[in-house]
Amino acid sequence: MIHSAATVRKRVRKKDIENGRWANLPTELLEIISKNLNIADYLRFGEVCRSWRSFFSEYKQNFMASQSPLILNISKNAGQSCDFVELDSGIRYKSNLSEYFHNFIFCLGVSRGFLIMKNYVSCYFWVVNPLTGQQFNFYRTPKFSDSVRICKDRAIFASIGSQDQDQDFASIGSQDQDQDFALVILSDSKANLELYTSREDQWKDYSYTGKHCRILDMIVFDGSIYVVTIDNKIGIFNVRSLVVKFLNLKSAPSLSWRIRLVVSNDQLFVVDFITLCPVKVYRIDFSTMEWVGVKDLGGQALFIDLRGERCFKLMKSGGRSNHVYVLSDYECKIYPFNDAEHTTLLSCKWKFRAKTFCWYFVDTSNSIDNIRDD
Incomplete structure (x- = not known):
C-alpha cells in the first residue's frame, strides 16, 4: 500500500x-x-x-479522477518498492510490493493501474497494481529472443468478455477463477503479437510479415484491441481468431515510426512525436472513416513518456490545457501545443539509476480495460 x-x-x-x-x-x-x-x-x-x-x-473514483498523473520510478536497487512523485508538489511516496519484485527487471508498460513486469531469466510476467496490491502471475516457456538485454516490448492487461468496459478493481480478485484475463505482448524484436488468456492457460502468436506491416503500437478502445502499423494503417486485433482486420480510412498522413495510439473521451487519437516541436496529433473520425488533424487540444493536456515510449495520455484533469508534458531523463518539461518554447516543470533525482521511469495515471488506476469476446 x-x-x-x-x-x-x-x-x-x-x-x-x-x-x-x-x-x-x-x-x-x-x-x-x-x-x-x-x-x-x-x-x-x-x-x-x-x-x-x-x-x-463511494467517492474514491471521483477523487482519483481529479488527480494529476504521478511520475513512477523503479530503481535498479528498488528491492521491494517503487517510488511515486506528484507532478505539482514534488511530494514523493513509496509503495511496498511483493518480495519478488526486484526479480522483474523490465516494465513492459502500465495498463490502467497495473504495472506489467517481466523477468527474462524465468520468463514470468508479473502484473501488479501498486496502489491496491493486486497481482497476477503468468508464465511462458522461454524463447531464444528472451536473452536480449534491452526490452522495447509493450503490453496490455485486460479482462475478457465482461459487459462492463471499465470494470472496478474492487470486483476483481487476484487470479479470479470466474474472470478471464488477457495479457497481450507486442514484441519489438520478433515483430509479432503474443496473446495469453487465463481461462485457456496458453500462449498464442499472431505473426505479420512484410516491411509495410510492422505494428508499432496497440491500445484497448471500445472493447477491442486497435493496432497501428508503420505504414499508418489502423486495424482491430481479434483475440479469438488471432486476425487483424484493417480499417479503410481516408486522408492518411505521412507519419514517422514514432507514433502511438491514445484514447480520450471515447475517441481514438494517433500521436507522432518524432519531433516535439510540434507534436502531431490526429483523431480518427469513425463517422467519416478518415484521419483528422488536431490543431488545438482544447481543455486537455497531452502527456508523453519520451524515455520508455510506453505511457501516453490525453486528458482534461491534471495539467495545463492545450499543453504537452514530456517526461525524459528524470525531468518533466511542458510545451504549449504547437510551440517550441518549454519550461522545466519538475526535476527528479534519485540515488539509484532507474530501470523504469514513466507516467502513472491515477484517474484510471481503479479500473481495468475490457475486451469483448467476439
Whole structure:
C-alpha cells in the first residue's frame, strides 16, 4: 500500500475513533476533509473506521479522477518498492510490493493501474497494481529472443468478455477463477503479437510479415484491441481468431515510426512525436472513416513518456490545457501545443539509476480495460 510521511492514521488517535468522536462525522464534513488530502493520505483515510471506509468506497473514483498523473520510478536497487512523485508538489511516496519484485527487471508498460513486469531469466510476467496490491502471475516457456538485454516490448492487461468496459478493481480478485484475463505482448524484436488468456492457460502468436506491416503500437478502445502499423494503417486485433482486420480510412498522413495510439473521451487519437516541436496529433473520425488533424487540444493536456515510449495520455484533469508534458531523463518539461518554447516543470533525482521511469495515471488506476469476446 502506498504511504507518505504524514498520514490520516497518524493524525487521528485510536481511542478517539473507538469513542465515536470521528466515526460519526457528517458526509459534508468528510467531503471537506477528503478534498484537502493527497493521494497517500486519501488511501489511508479509507482505513480509519467503518463509516470513513464507506465514504471512501463511494467517492474514491471521483477523487482519483481529479488527480494529476504521478511520475513512477523503479530503481535498479528498488528491492521491494517503487517510488511515486506528484507532478505539482514534488511530494514523493513509496509503495511496498511483493518480495519478488526486484526479480522483474523490465516494465513492459502500465495498463490502467497495473504495472506489467517481466523477468527474462524465468520468463514470468508479473502484473501488479501498486496502489491496491493486486497481482497476477503468468508464465511462458522461454524463447531464444528472451536473452536480449534491452526490452522495447509493450503490453496490455485486460479482462475478457465482461459487459462492463471499465470494470472496478474492487470486483476483481487476484487470479479470479470466474474472470478471464488477457495479457497481450507486442514484441519489438520478433515483430509479432503474443496473446495469453487465463481461462485457456496458453500462449498464442499472431505473426505479420512484410516491411509495410510492422505494428508499432496497440491500445484497448471500445472493447477491442486497435493496432497501428508503420505504414499508418489502423486495424482491430481479434483475440479469438488471432486476425487483424484493417480499417479503410481516408486522408492518411505521412507519419514517422514514432507514433502511438491514445484514447480520450471515447475517441481514438494517433500521436507522432518524432519531433516535439510540434507534436502531431490526429483523431480518427469513425463517422467519416478518415484521419483528422488536431490543431488545438482544447481543455486537455497531452502527456508523453519520451524515455520508455510506453505511457501516453490525453486528458482534461491534471495539467495545463492545450499543453504537452514530456517526461525524459528524470525531468518533466511542458510545451504549449504547437510551440517550441518549454519550461522545466519538475526535476527528479534519485540515488539509484532507474530501470523504469514513466507516467502513472491515477484517474484510471481503479479500473481495468475490457475486451469483448467476439
